[in-house]
Structures are given as structure tokens and as C-alpha cells.
Amino acid sequence: MMRIALGLAREAMGVGEVPVGALVVRDGRILSQAYNRREVLSDPTAHAERLALTEAGRLLGTWRLDGCTLYVTLEPCPMCAGAILQSRIPRVVYGASDLKAGACSSLYRLLDDPRLNHRASLVSGILADECGALLSDFFRERRPHDS
Numbered sequence: 149m150m151r152i153a154l155g156l157a158r159e160a161m162g163v164g165e166v167p168v169g170a171l172v173v174r175d176g177r178i179l180s181q182a183y184n185r186r187e188v189l190s191d192p193t194a195h196a197e198r199l200a201l202t203e204a205g206r207l208l209g210t211w212r213l214d215g216c217t218l219y220v221t222l223e224p225c226p227m228c229a230g231a232i233l234q235s236r237i238p239r240v241v242y243g244a245s246d247l248k249a250g251a252c253s254s255l256y257r258l259l260d261d262p263r264l265n266h267r268a269s270l271v272s273g274i275l276a277d278e279c280g281a282l283l284s285d286f287f288r289e290r291r292p293h294d295s
Contacts, residue, residue: 149173149219150243150274156183156196157221157282163188167282170196170220172204172213172237179216180204196220197228201235213237221279223250223272229258233266241271243279 149171156169160183171181180203185194197220205211217239224232224242229251232240240252240259251258252270259268 149178149217150221150241150279152178152181153219153221153243154275154278154282156181157279160184160196161282161286167286168196168220168222170200170218172200172216172218174204174213174216179207193227195225195228197224198231201231201237205235211235217241219274221275222246222283223252223254225249226251226256226258229256232259232268233264236266237268239269239271241274243274244276244283245272 153169153171157167160169161167165184165187169183172179180200182196182199182203184196185199186192197218200218201213204213204216213235216237218232218237219241221243223244223246225246242252245254247254249255253272259270
């Protein structure tokens with residue numbers, strides 16, 4: 149599933165978006181898939197995870213994503229971690245850690261905070277090198293090069 153998410157991240161990169169891909173799976177079936185679309189939609193909330201969660205809810209006809217797993221190439225940010233908790237999704241699998249904005253284990257631990265009304269189990273580091281390299285390549289291409 150992470151390889152599929154990586155393919156989505158590559159699609160995002162192809163349209164000038166930060167290369168993050170996500171999918172929601174239940175019983176081995178992909179319910180939804182998305183990649184970052186902030187630039188394309190001019191929407192600051194159009195992160196891959198949020199878009200995939202929204203589409204899965206639409207497909208299932210409920211905001212409760214019980215029995216689902218979210219796969220995403222980058223550790224979710226605080227906004228996306230909040231959406232994960234609100235959707236009641238029980239399991240999140242991610243690739244690369246996000247040391248600057250990660251809300252699952254790097255900066256914050258929102259998904260297992262006992263003060264909140266829901267928690268999600270977490271699997272991290274799946275194809276992390278590949279996920280991280282894609283992001284590094286994307287940002288390296290956009291930074292001005294030293295002459």
C-alpha cells in the first residue's frame with residue numbers, strides 16, 4: 149500500500165505539489181486515494197490525508213472510518229492528525245518522519261494522547277528512505293543553487 153501512496157506522491161510532484169500521497173484502506177480494499185493539492189485548489193487544507201479521509205467518508209456514507217487504515221508517505225501534521233482523530237480511524241501507517249511539523253511522533257503525539265477521546269495505533273518508517281528522498285529531491289529542485 150505504501151508503494152501506491154508513493155506513486156500518488158510522484159503524481160503530486162508532477163503537478164508542482166509537495167509530494168505526499170495517501171490512501172484509506174478497509175478489508176484490503178482501497179476506498180480512497182489522494183495527493184497534496186494545496187497549490188492546484190488554492191486550499192491550505194488540501195493535504196493528501198485530509199482529502200483521502202473526506203473521500204472515504206463520502207464513499208462509506210459516514211464520517212466514522214471504523215476498521216480503516218490510513219497510509220501516507222509523510223508523518224501527518226497537526227491538522228491532519230486532528231482529522232484522523234475526528235474520523236475515528238483506528239490505524240495510521242506512514243513513511244518518512246516530519247521533524248518540522250510531525251504530529252504523530254516527531255514534534256507532537258496527538259494520535260496516542262490519553263487526554264483526547266480517540267487514539268489511533270501507529271506504524272512508522274515504512275519505505276521511509278524512499279518517501280524522504282522524494283521530498284528531499286522536490287525541495288532541492290526548488291531552492292536556489294549556490295554558484
